[in-house]
Amino acid sequence: MGSIRETMKMKNKKGFTLVEVLVVIVIVGVLAGIAMPVYTSQVKRSYRVEALSQLTAIRSAMADFFTMNNKYTGADFGTPLSATAIGYENPATQATNTGQTAHFTYGISVGSATTYTITATGVAVSPLATTDTVIIKETGAITGTLT
DSSP: OOOHHHHHHHHHHSSOOOHHHHHHHHHHHHHHHHHHHHHHHHHHHHHHHHHHHHHHHHHHHHHHHHHHHHOOOOOSSSTTTTTTTTTTOOOHHHHHHHHEEEEEEEEEEEETTEEEEEEEEEEEEEHHHHHHEEETTTTTOEEEEEE
16 A cells, blocks of 8 residues: 555656756757857858948048049048048947947058058957958958958
């Protein structure tokens, strides 16, 4: 009779078994393993869009500079109203001044009077690395490692 009572007590117990808990942990682990790379990829894509937006605005300012000076030589972010300023504040400085996180540093490299390259280089903000770049040339050609 004692064994029937023990069997009845076991049937009335509520909760999860160790096997059930382990199965749930494995399933959550697999889903996280799939989701994290996809999430990281999407974040990088959004950062690339951010960089392209800023590079396009800088490119427009460079076109204005060329219209005024008939050359790109000497163009830089400069200080406002300086002879070499392109009339566009460096986006990394802009972000810092407004309390936002700068995801890129931006640089202008003038090759000649008619050529230039603008580079956005990732800063060490996850998931970006300092080797992640987006580059735009005066022709509008876009290259870089962040594609």
